[in-house]
Amino acid sequence: MNFKHKYVFLFPGLFVLIGILIFPIIFTIRLSLSGWNSYTPEMNFIGITNYIRLFTDDPRFWESFFRLSFLSVTTVILQYIIGFALALIVWREIKFKRFFRVIFLIPMMTTPVIMTVIWRTFFHESLGPVNDLLGNLGVEPILWLSDPVIAKFTVIIVEVWQWTPFMFLLLLAGLLSLPKEPFLAAAIDGASPFRKFVYVTFPLMAPISIGAIIIRLIEASKIMDTVFVLTSGGPGTATETSSFYIYIKGLREFQMGYAATLSFTYLVIMIISLTIIAKVLTKLMIKE
Amino acid sequence: MKTIKTYVVALISALLVLSPVAYADKWSDQFPHIKATGDIPGECSYESMSKKNYKGKTLKINTHAVPVMGEPTALHAEQFAKLTGAKVDVTHTPAGDLYAKAMVPFQAGQAPYDIVFGFSNFINDWKRYLEPVPKKYVEMKQMQDVTPSHIGIASWDGVMYQFPVDGDRHYLKYRKDVIDNPEYQKKYKADTGKELRVPQTWKEYGEMAAYFNGWDWDGDGEKEYGSAEVMKKDDLMYAAFYSRSAAYSKNPKTPGGFFFDLKTMKPLINNPGFVEALTDWVAATKYVPPGGINFGLGDEIGSFGGGQTLFSFSWDDAFVAAMQPDSPINNKVGAAQLPGAMKVWNRSTNSWDEGFNQAPFFVWGWAVGVAKKSKEKEMAFDYLCFFANEANHQADIGIGRFGVNPFRNDDFKADVWTQIGWDKDIAQSYVDTLAQMEDSKNRVFPLRVPGTFEFNAALATAAAKALAGQLSPQAALDEAAKQWEDILNRVGKDNVRAAYSVGVAMEDNKL
Numbered sequence: 001m002n003f004k005h006k007y008v009f010l011f012p013g014l015f016v017l018i019g020i021l022i023f024p025i026i027f028t029i030r031l032s033l034s035g036w037n038s039y040t041p042e043m044n045f046i047g048i049t050n051y052i053r054l055f056t057d058d059p060r061f062w063e064s065f066f067r068l069s070f071l072s073v074t075t076v077i078l079q080y081i082i083g084f085a086l087a088l089i090v091w092r093e094i095k096f097k098r099f100f101r102v103i104f105l106i107p108m109m110t111t112p113v114i115m116t117v118i119w120r121t122f123f124h125e126s127l128g129p130v131n132d133l134l135g136n137l138g139v140e141p142i143l144w145l146s147d148p149v150i151a152k153f154t155v156i157i158v159e160v161w162q163w164t165p166f167m168f169l170l171l172l173a174g175l176l177s178l179p180k181e182p183f184l185a186a187a188i189d190g191a192s193p194f195r196k197f198v199y200v201t202f203p204l205m206a207p208i209s210i211g212a213i214i215i216r217l218i219e220a221s222k223i224m225d226t227v228f229v230l231t232s233g234g235p236g237t238a239t240e241t242s243s244f245y246i247y248i249k250g251l252r253e254f255q256m257g258y259a260a261t262l263s264f265t266y267l268v269i270m271i272i273s274l275t276i277i278a279k280v281l282t283k284l285m286i287k288e
Numbered sequence: 289m290k291t292i293k294t295y296v297v298a299l300i301s302a303l304l305v306l307s308p309v310a311y312a313d314k315w316s317d318q319f320p321h322i323k324a325t326g327d328i329p330g331e332c333s334y335e336s337m338s339k340k341n342y343k344g345k346t347l348k349i350n351t352h353a354v355p356v357m358g359e360p361t362a363l364h365a366e367q368f369a370k371l372t373g374a375k376v377d378v379t380h381t382p383a384g385d386l387y388a389k390a391m392v393p394f395q396a397g398q399a400p401y402d403i404v405f406g407f408s409n410f411i412n413d414w415k416r417y418l419e420p421v422p423k424k425y426v427e428m429k430q431m432q433d434v435t436p437s438h439i440g441i442a443s444w445d446g447v448m449y450q451f452p453v454d455g456d457r458h459y460l461k462y463r464k465d466v467i468d469n470p471e472y473q474k475k476y477k478a479d480t481g482k483e484l485r486v487p488q489t490w491k492e493y494g495e496m497a498a499y500f501n502g503w504d505w506d507g508d509g510e511k512e513y514g515s516a517e518v519m520k521k522d523d524l525m526y527a528a529f530y531s532r533s534a535a536y537s538k539n540p541k542t543p544g545g546f547f548f549d550l551k552t553m554k555p556l557i558n559n560p561g562f563v564e565a566l567t568d569w570v571a572a573t574k575y576v577p578p579g580g581i582n583f584g585l586g587d588e589i590g591s592f593g594g595g596q597t598l599f600s601f602s603w604d605d606a607f608v609a610a611m612q613p614d615s616p617i618n619n620k621v622g623a624a625q626l627p628g629a630m631k632v633w634n635r636s637t638n639s640w641d642e643g644f645n646q647a648p649f650f651v652w653g654w655a656v657g658v659a660k661k662s663k664e665k666e667m668a669f670d671y672l673c674f675f676a677n678e679a680n681h682q683a684d685i686g687i688g689r690f691g692v693n694p695f696r697n698d699d700f701k702a703d704v705w706t707q708i709g710w711d712k713d714i715a716q717s718y719v720d721t722l723a724q725m726e727d728s729k730n731r732v733f734p735l736r737v738p739g740t741f742e743f744n745a746a747l748a749t750a751a752a753k754a755l756a757g758q759l760s761p762q763a764a765l766d767e768a769a770k771q772w773e774d775i776l777n778r779v780g781k782d783n784v785r786a787a788y789s790v791g792v793a794m795e796d797n798k799l
Contacts, residue, residue, distance in 0.1 A: 038413045039738035039779055041395040057774070060749075125579025126513075126596070146581040148756050234521045235581050236756030237749060251388040252522065253742045 031260035038254040050261035068241040072220035075159040083167030108165035116229040148238035174208035206285040322679040332673035342374035351405040356691035399661035402668040408655035409734040418657035421448040438695040451672040455695025456653025458531040464622040501575040514575030515599040516591035521752035523584035526744040535629035537561030538647035543796040555772040558765035561633030566761035609688030623721040648725035652734040737787040746771035
């Protein structure tokens with residue numbers, strides 16, 4: 001059948017794709033070549049001035065990027081370990097299995113901003129319950145949000161609490177879909193639970209683990225709400241991440257052109273680095 | 289007959305005398321917010337607004353989140369809707385996003401909001417998108433009572449763009465029950481050899497705050513601390529830094545700029561005056577409550593207003609909150625001008641001038657304007673006029689969380705405050721403090737130039753790095769000065785100079 005107009009049916013999808021993906025990227029690139037800001041609100045052309053500024057005169061962006069890398073890698077590793085452990089627990093035949101499955105998912109179902117406000121209240125150094133509790137045990141107040149090092153770990157705690165359930169959900173789905181035969185064979189061979197995990201469960205889970213880690217890395221690299229609410233990037237710039245920095249430049253200081261430069265550069269870096277990470281993980285975790 | 293005549297005269301006299309009260313009661317019954325005063329006659333009173341008919345029209349307002357300014361906006365919107373029949377949509381936005389929320393549609397040529405709330409230092413960036421306040425409102429009685437400095441803050445080149453609804457300045461708040469306590473005065477003298485008194489300089493402030501830090505000096509079973517300050521980056525901390533810097537850097541002998549040297553447009557924020565202030569501030573991290581380095585304005589209000597600290601300095605809100613009847617430190621607080629310094633930097637001689645110097649900071653305050661592209665300008669100005677009418681204003685300034693602070697001559701009378709339960713001497717010290725600031729000839733006004741946000745954000749980031757120990761005060765301010773140079777180059781020195789000269793003229797008492 002030679003249906004000449006069949007391509008017409010692709011147009012709706014194509015238009016949507018252009019509208020929500022291609023156009024914003026092209027517009028961002030064009031905006032990044034302009035000096036649009038609060039006092040020059042126009043799409044003038046200033047060439048690669050913004051890119052020169054970024055690569056030669058903006059250490060704060062690169063510091064925030066390396067901080068983001070530390071935060072996202074650390075949180076995702078912790079989420080993977082804890083999520084996998086929880087998934088293994090409820091994968092077994094235990095009492096109240098369904099109850100625990102739901103309980104473990106609750107943090108993910110809460111609104112991140114609201115939960116972060118609650119965490120911020122918990123960790124408030126002088127008025128929050130955590131230091132109050134520690135004080136009753138004779139422990140001096142911990143500077144959860146105002147010490148540059150501890151504040152990073154506070155962000156990690158909140159992120160791990162919020163997003164471990166997502167990892168748990170994906171990994172549990174993976175565990176439930178595993179074939180039974182390899183486990184039966186391992187049992188017949190008398191493999192210990194540890195050896196079963198190392199030689200059967202973990203390798204079989206590798207593809208879904210890679211998927212889960214990559215999805216979480218993509219999400220974690222956009223971390224903004226937790227930082228915004230919990231520390232506002234502080235103390236100083238100790239918890240400032242790339243997306244928060246871009247937000248400050250774009251929507252606080254209204255340097256739209258420069259913020260577009262940061263966004264586009266960040267997008268390119270993320271595409272390249274996540275592609276490399278996915279390849280490395282595949283090589284490390286999947287044995288042919 | 290004579291008796292009847294006497295009764296009639298007495299009755300008529302009573303009616304005449306009581307008619308304003310009866311008139312007031314009519315509105316305060318419906319609107320309990322103004323129960324203390326009732327309606328006060330005026331062009332934008334409840335009575336006047338009730339005669340307007342805006343049925344079928346919608347007024348759209350973007351304001352701050354509840355409570356500060358967001359709560360009175362919503363309350364007066366509801367009242368305005370009841371009186372005029374208008375529909376009023378109020379959108380609440382966090383402080384940090386108010387600028388962008390208005391600027392994005394402004395720059396796109398749209399007017400999703402008829403009224404936009406923001407800060408008075410936005411005026412330079414916003415003025416081209418705002419409708420000047422019409423003459424009839426500028427000439428109204430209620431506007432005539434606004435102090436000249438607040439008319440100046442709301443105007444640009446003699447044109448009023450922002451409708452005055454709030455007046456702001458930073459001043460010192462202290463615990464009167466401690467500073468005036470003879471036992472503590474004796475103890476402090478014995479331990480330090482110095483007088484315990486309202487701190488005259490920032491050094492004294494620091495010494496007293498450090499002394500009263502970390503022990504239970506009010507006997508409530510909880511530890512108290514030295515000072516609560518706005519130190520959180522991106523949460524108005526730059527204003528706190530300017531307050532601490534003014535005494536060291538605003539030298540009446542060197543007019544022509546506090547932030548920049550108007551002639552050369554060289555940033556002054558890394559001169560020894562500012563560095564001294566930042567060094568003091570870094571020391572202050574040792575006498576704020578645990579986590580005080582992350583205190584935003586709300587935390588500062590809660591901390592001082594809740595009785596946690598000896599001192600605080602910022603806007604009026606913490607003081608008014610502390611003076612509310614439900615406050616644990618009601619009538620235990622005092623107000624005074626910001627501390628001074630025993631030396632001030634002289635940029636002409638490049639050396640310190642020895643001697644006492646004090647410089648009040650008229651920090652930005654809440655400001656509100658009507659979008660030039662609004663289709664409901666008349667209704668919008670009527671709403672703003674109603675918001676700031678005398679009855680609403682008097683009720684609003686007594687509620688700390690509202691963020692509405694004195695800006696009218698009448699507000700500087702102690703009676704206004706004693707009527708809402710303040711002790712007479714506290715009310716007097718409060719209004720005296722405000723009046724002294726108005727009268728000062730060595731004032732600092734907020735930076736109101738193109739790119740204000742960028743300048744303040746660069747300064748805040750640098751100061752925050754110093755507070756967090758990431759950089760030394762000098763290195764942090766050198767970094768900020770370098771960024772200010774970059775911003776100047778991007779915006780254009782002449783553009784900034786032209787705008788800055790207006791603020792400098794106010795500081796140099798030429799406007």
